[in-house]
Amino acid sequence: MNDKIVVQVENLTKRFGTFTAVNNVSLSVRQGEIFGFLGANGAGKTTVIRMLCGLLLPSSGMGKVAGYDILTQPERIKRAIGYMSQKFSLYPDMTGRENLYFYGAAYGLGRKLIGERVMALSERLSLREFLDRPSKGLPIGWRQRLALAVSTLHHPKILFLDEPTGGVDPAFRRTFWSTLYDLAEEGATIFVTTHYMDEAEYCRRISIMHQGQIIELGTPHELVKKHRAANLEDMFVDLIRKRESDNA
Amino acid sequence: MFRAYSALIRKEFIQVSRDRNMLRLIFLMPVVQLLVLGYAVNLDVKKISLDVYDFNRSQTSRELVDAMKAGDYFIPGEEGQTKERRPLWHLADRFQDGSAQMAVIIPEDFSERLTRGENVTIGLMADGTDANSARIGLGYTAQIVDRYAWKHTGLSPPIGIRSAFLYNPETESVYYMVPGIVATLLTMVTIMLTSMAIVREREMGTLEQLMVTPISGFVLLMGKITTFAILGLLEMVIALAVGVLWFGIPFVGSPLLLLALAVLFLISTLGMGMFFSTITSSQQQAMFLAFFSTIFAMLTSGFFTPISNMPQWMQYITYLNPMRYFMTIMRGILMKGAGIADLAPDIIALAVYGSVIFSLSVIRFKKRTE
Numbered sequence: 001m002n003d004k005i006v007v008q009v010e011n012l013t014k015r016f017g018t019f020t021a022v023n024n025v026s027l028s029v030r031q032g033e034i035f036g037f038l039g040a041n042g043a044g045k046t047t048v049i050r051m052l053c054g055l056l057l058p059s060s061g062m063g064k065v066a067g068y069d070i071l072t073q074p075e076r077i078k079r080a081i082g083y084m085s086q087k088f089s090l091y092p093d094m095t096g097r098e099n100l101y102f103y104g105a106a107y108g109l110g111r112k113l114i115g116e117r118v119m120a121l122s123e124r125l126s127l128r129e130f131l132d133r134p135s136k137g138l139p140i141g142w143r144q145r146l147a148l149a150v151s152t153l154h155h156p157k158i159l160f161l162d163e164p165t166g167g168v169d170p171a172f173r174r175t176f177w178s179t180l181y182d183l184a185e186e187g188a189t190i191f192v193t194t195h196y197m198d199e200a201e202y203c204r205r206i207s208i209m210h211q212g213q214i215i216e217l218g219t220p221h222e223l224v225k226k227h228r229a230a231n232l233e234d235m236f237v238d239l240i241r242k243r244e245s246d247n248a
Numbered sequence: 249m250f251r252a253y254s255a256l257i258r259k260e261f262i263q264v265s266r267d268r269n270m271l272r273l274i275f276l277m278p279v280v281q282l283l284v285l286g287y288a289v290n291l292d293v294k295k296i297s298l299d300v301y302d303f304n305r306s307q308t309s310r311e312l313v314d315a316m317k318a319g320d321y322f323i324p325g326e327e328g329q330t331k332e333r334r335p336l337w338h339l340a341d342r343f344q345d346g347s348a349q350m351a352v353i354i355p356e357d358f359s360e361r362l363t364r365g366e367n368v369t370i371g372l373m374a375d376g377t378d379a380n381s382a383r384i385g386l387g388y389t390a391q392i393v394d395r396y397a398w399k400h401t402g403l404s405p406p407i408g409i410r411s412a413f414l415y416n417p418e419t420e421s422v423y424y425m426v427p428g429i430v431a432t433l434l435t436m437v438t439i440m441l442t443s444m445a446i447v448r449e450r451e452m453g454t455l456e457q458l459m460v461t462p463i464s465g466f467v468l469l470m471g472k473i474t475t476f477a478i479l480g481l482l483e484m485v486i487a488l489a490v491g492v493l494w495f496g497i498p499f500v501g502s503p504l505l506l507l508a509l510a511v512l513f514l515i516s517t518l519g520m521g522m523f524f525s526t527i528t529s530s531q532q533q534a535m536f537l538a539f540f541s542t543i544f545a546m547l548t549s550g551f552f553t554p555i556s557n558m559p560q561w562m563q564y565i566t567y568l569n570p571m572r573y574f575m576t577i578m579r580g581i582l583m584k585g586a587g588i589a590d591l592a593p594d595i596i597a598l599a600v601y602g603s604v605i606f607s608l609s610v611i612r613f614k615k616r617t618e
Contacts, residue, residue: 087453
C-alpha cells in the first residue's frame with residue numbers, strides 16, 4: 001500500500017426530490033486499501049457508490065476516482081474501475097464462460113486475452129467446474145464468485161463491491177475475502193459495502209453511514225477504542241441506536 | 249467498439265435461442281396467425297366509393313343507379329355521364345390513386361332491351377387490391393340488381409352482371425390479408441422484443457452492469473436493435489414464404505426493394521420499442537405498451553378498414569402510424585409491382601418518422617441517471 005489517493009470526494013450530496021439520500025459526504029481512499037462502507041439499509045451507501053461509478057449524477061459536491069472527475073469524466077472512470085452490484089448481474093440464461101467473454105468484449109478485450117484471464121481467474125476462484133453451466137442454476141456463493149470474476153476481468157485499478165456477500169454462507173465469505181486480500185496485495189483498491197461486522201474487521205478502514213451522512217470513519221480498532229465497545233458489532237449497534245434516539 | 253458491438257449481438261442471439269417462449273413467439277406465431285386470419289377473417293364493408301358510367305342515360309338506368317346509392321353500401325364517386333363522356337380507361341387512373349374502388353357500367357341499350365324483355369348485361373369493375381371490399385361490393389350489387397329487376401319486370405332477373413377485377417383478378421382475400429398480417433407481425437414482434445429486452449435487463453440488474461462498462465449508450469442500443477432487426481426480417485421472410493407457397497399470393501414486385509423498405513420500416517418500430525423501454529419500468533408495462541401500439545397501428549393502417557372510409561379526423565391520425573406507410577408499400581410491391589417512384593411519399597414518410605423516433609430514444613437512453 002502506498003499513499004496515493006485514488007478515491008476522493010468532498011461534500012458529495014444527492015437529492016431525489018425533497019429527499020436527501022446522501023448528505024455532504026467527504027472521504028478519501030488510498031491505493032491498495034480495503035475500505036469498508038457500513039450502514040443500515042437505506043443509509044445511502046449504494047447511492048454513493050453509484051455516483052462514484054459514474055452511474056448517477058451528484059446534486060452537488062465534487063470528487064475524483066482514479067484521477068478522473070466524477071462530474072465530467074464518467075466514461076474515463078468506467079475503464080478504470082470494476083463494479084459488482086447488489087443485484088445478480090450475470091445473464092442467468094448464459095453460462096459463466098459466456099458471461100465472462102461477453103463482459104470482456106464489452107471492455108474491449110480480445111478473445112485470446114479473455115481466454116488467458118478466464119483461465120487465471122477460474123484457477124484463483126476455483127471456478128473451473130462451474131464455468132460451463134447456466135449461471136441461473138448455480139448456488140449463490142458460486143454466482144457471487146463469477147460476478148467477482150466478471151468485474152475483475154479487465155484488471156481494474158479500483159473495485160467497487162456493493163454487498164458482495166449478501167446471503168452467502170460463512171465458508172464462502174471467507175474464501176471470497178481472501179481473494180479480496182490477494183487483489184489488494186496486487187495493488188487494487190477495494191471499496192466494499194457490507195452488513196457483516198466480521199467482514200468489517202477485515203477492512204483497513206471503515207466508514208459508518210447513517211441517514212445519508214458519514215458519522216464515523218477510521219480503522220476498526222480506533223473506532224472500537226473510541227466508543228469503548230467490546231467489539232465492532234456492539235459499537236455499531238450502540239452508535240445507530242444513539243442516533244435514532246437523538247432524532248426521536 | 250466493434251468488439252463490444254459484435255459481442256452484444258452474439259449475446260442477444262444466445263439469449264433468444266435459449267428462451268423457448270421467445271422462439272415460439274418469433275417463429276410459430278407468424279404461421280399460426282397467418283393461417284387463422286387468412287381463413288377466418290371476413291369483413292363487413294360499407295361505403296365503397298362507386299363511379300358510375302351510365303351510357304344509357306334514361307329514366308330506367310337512373311333508377312338503377314339511385315337504387316345502388318340508396319343504402320350506405322356505396323358512396324357516389326364520379327358520374328361518368330356528366331361532363332363530356334369520360335372514356336372508360338379513365339377508370340384505371342381512378343383506381344390507381346384510390347379515388348374509386350368500384351365502377352358500374354350501364355350499356356347504351358340498357359332501357360330498350362329491358363322494355364323488350366331481352367336479357368341485358370351491366371358491367372362492374374372493381375379494384376381487386378382490396379379483395380374483400382371488391383367481393384362484398386359485387387355481392388351487394390347483385391342483390392340490388394336482382395331486386396330492381398324483379399320490381400321492373402316481375403320476372404326472374406333478366407339483368408346479368410359481368411364483373412372484372414383489376415390488380416387481383418382472383419379477388420382472393422388472402423392476397424389482401426397476408427401483407428396486412430405480415431406488417432402487423434413485424435410491428436408487434438419488433439416493438440415488443442426491443443422494449444422488453446431492454447426493460448428486462450433493467451429489472452435483472454444487468455443493465456447497470458452494462459452501464460459501468462465503457463460501451464457507449466449508442467452501441468448498446470445498436471447491438472440490441474441489430475439483433476431484433478435480423479429476427480424481424482427473418483420473421484417476414486417466413487410469413488411471406490407461407491403466404492406465397494401456401495396461399496399462393498402473388499409477388500409481382502422486387503423482393504430486394506421490399507427487403508430494403510422493410511429495414512426502413514423497422515427503424516421506426518425498433519425506435520418505438522427503444523422509446524417505450526425508456527418510459528417504462530417493468531416488463532409488464534413494456535408489453536402493455538407494445539400491445540396497445542400494435543393494435544393502434546393495425547387498426548389505423550388500412551389493414552381492416554380502408555383509410556378512405558374513416559372520418560376525416562381519424563384519417564389525420566393515421567399519418568402518425570408508420571405501419572400505414574409500410575402497408576401501402578407491401579401491397580404495392582407484392583400485388584402491383586410498384587417501384588420506388590410509385591412509393592416515394594410513403595418512403596419519405598417512413599424515413600422521417602424513423603429518424604425522429606430513433607434519435608428521440610437514443611437521446612432519452614442515457615447511461616447516467618440524473
